[in-house]
Amino acid sequence: AALDLLAQARAGLDEATVLDTPNERYAxxxxxxxxxxxxxxxxxxxxxxxxxxxxKIRSAWEVLPEIAPELxxxxxxxxxxxxxxxxxxxxxxxxxxxxxxxxxxxxVAVFLRLVERMLVLQPALPQPRPDxxxxxxERP
Numbered sequence: 001a002a003l004d005l006l007a008q009a010r011a012g013l014d015e016a017t018v019l020d021t022p023n024e025r026y027a028x029x030x031x032x033x034x035x036x037x038x039x040x041x042x043x044x045x046x047x048x049x050x051x052x053x054x055x056k057i058r059s060a061w062e063v064l065p066e067i068a069p070e071l072x073x074x075x076x077x078x079x080x081x082x083x084x085x086x087x088x089x090x091x092x093x094x095x096x097x098x099x100x101x102x103x104x105x106x107x108v109a110v111f112l113r114l115v116e117r118m119l120v121l122q123p124a125l126p127q128p129r130p131d132x133x134x135x136x137x138e139r140p
Contacts, residue, residue: 002119005039008032009112016105023088026096026104030085033078033108036115037064037071043119044068068118074111 012032019025037060044067061079065072081104087095096104 002039002043005035005042006112006116006119009035009039009108013105013108013112016101016108022096022098022101023091025098025101026081027085027088029101029104029108030078030081030088033104033111034060036108036112037061037075037078039119040064040068040071040115070118071115074114077107078111 009032012028012035016025016028016032019028041060041063045063046067059079059082061075061082064075084096084100
């Protein structure tokens with residue numbers, strides 16, 4: 001699940017770079033950030049066990065610092081853009097400027113690369129198998 005979410009985040013980020021309007025670019029980039037956070041939660045998350053804790057619905061940006069404290073600042077950054085994303089998705093004129101979209105796209109690209117490195121270095125995700133098709137590559 002985490003690898004699929006990272007792939008979806010990468011595709012969304014790529015899409016955000018080619019969309020026409022700042023609102024579309026901003027909303028799509030923010031969704032890519034959300035999918036990146038979801039990948040961390042899928043890889044590291046632990047279900048809340050108490051019924052009281054489960055009853056309260058929280059955003060990924062609220063849960064992420066508990067699961068991955070090293071991403072707290074990123075979580076705060078993207079949480080602060082959630083309202084703008086909602087306005088952009090609603091098509092409200094000027095919800096996001098071109099600069100807003102460009103800045104977010106850059107931030108999401110860094111966040112995604114960081115999370116990809118972070119998760120690949122952990123045993124929570126399956127590691128790629130060595131290439132055995134190359135000449136001289138060892139066979140198991």
